[in-house]
Amino acid sequence: xxxxxxxxxxxxxxxxxxxxxxxxxxxxxxxxxxxxxxxxxxxxxxxxxxxxxxxxxxxxxxxxxxxxxxxxxxxxxxxxxxxxxxxxxxxxxxxxxxxxxxxxxxxxxxxxxxxxxxxxxxxxxxxxxxxxxxxxxxxxxxxxxxxxxxxxxxxxxxxxxxx
Amino acid sequence: xxxxxxxxxxxxxxxxxxxxxxxxxxxxxxxxxxxxxxxxxxxxxxxxxxxxxxxxxxxxxxxxxxxxxxxxxxxxxxxxxxxxxxxxxxxxxxxxxxxxxxxxx
Numbered sequence: 001x002x003x004x005x006x007x008x009x010x011x012x013x014x015x016x017x018x019x020x021x022x023x024x025x026x027x028x029x030x031x032x033x034x035x036x037x038x039x040x041x042x043x044x045x046x047x048x049x050x051x052x053x054x055x056x057x058x059x060x061x062x063x064x065x066x067x068x069x070x071x072x073x074x075x076x077x078x079x080x081x082x083x084x085x086x087x088x089x090x091x092x093x094x095x096x097x098x099x100x101x102x103x104x105x106x107x108x109x110x111x112x113x114x115x116x117x118x119x120x121x122x123x124x125x126x127x128x129x130x131x132x133x134x135x136x137x138x139x140x141x142x143x144x145x146x147x148x149x150x151x152x153x154x155x156x157x158x159x160x161x162x163x
Numbered sequence: 164x165x166x167x168x169x170x171x172x173x174x175x176x177x178x179x180x181x182x183x184x185x186x187x188x189x190x191x192x193x194x195x196x197x198x199x200x201x202x203x204x205x206x207x208x209x210x211x212x213x214x215x216x217x218x219x220x221x222x223x224x225x226x227x228x229x230x231x232x233x234x235x236x237x238x239x240x241x242x243x244x245x246x247x248x249x250x251x252x253x254x255x256x257x258x259x260x261x262x263x264x265x266x267x268x
Contacts, residue, residue, distance in 0.1 A: 066253060073254070087258040091247055095220035125193070125245075125260025129217040132245045136218035 059102065067097055074106030079113055083120070086110055090129050094137065107133060108145060115151040124159040127152055188257045189250050197263050198239040201248075204232050209250045214238065217245040217260065237263065 059071050073082055073089055082089070090110075093103045111130055114122055131152050134145045189212065191203040203212055207230035214235065215222035227233040237246070242265025249258040 069254065085254045087247070087260070088249075088254045088256045090217070091215060091220075091249060091256065091258055092253070094217065095215055095222055098220060123260075128245045128260055128262060129247070132218035 066092070067100065070097065070106070071100070071102045074103050074109070079109060082106060082109060083113070083122075083126075086126050087123075087129065090126075090133060094133055098137065104145070111145065111148045111152060114155055115148055118155075122155070122159065124156065127156045127159060131156065189248065189259060191248055191259050192261065193259065194262050194264050195237045195246075197237060197242060197244075197265055200234045200236050201261065202232050203227055203235050203248060205229060205250055211250075213247075213249045215247045215249070216240065217247050237261075241265065 059068070059075060062068055062071070070089060070092060073085060089103075089106055093100070093106070097103055107130065110126075111134065113120060114127060114130070131149060134149055134152070188206045188209065189203065190205075192201050195201045205212060205227050209227070210229050211224050211226045212235065213222050213224045214237070216238075223238070225235045227235065235248075240246070240263055242263060244263040246261045246263060247258050248261055249256045251257055
């Protein structure tokens, strides 16, 4: 057996950075990105916070799951959700939590929407209950609700008219 | 302008009954006379209904026959009072609003 020498051509060595210099370059790029990104994020967030509508403060917990849910409906829930559960909301409010101030905000939102949005489909029964609760149990320190009764009566009469 | 008595008369003019209201789980009329009674029909899983004054919150629970028509009494309240007839509890309760209309003397 005969062994013949073989020559393998090695590729030309490319132009590479020394390890230390490459590390410094990567670190510098990362730091620069962090600084620029942070500054941009801060300025965008600050601008958006200034333009956003005032957030509702967190509702105080009552240690009563049902009352907390009603308060959420009254204050924070979308108006469509409040309308969807309006009759149970008003029923429980007047029968169980008559003195809860926060729940009146639900009555306020419902009555305001009914008056200001004639396009909203409203049940006659809901308008009757709202008028009854505002006339019968609204507090003296809440006169704006009583001021809405005439407009609610007009809406009630519209709903009563045969179509 | 129609009076309360006219509205009650109109509601009962067609077949002697008041207009129906309701949906899933409960059906009853939407107008009633004070001290009278109304027919309520509830689903097969319900055994009682709650009649409440929508303004004061005063309520009374009345047993009914599941899945059948039951006559329930209407409290002797002034004309114009708004009552609710409900089944279930919490925000998932199903509620029908009934207006009490006093007939003319």
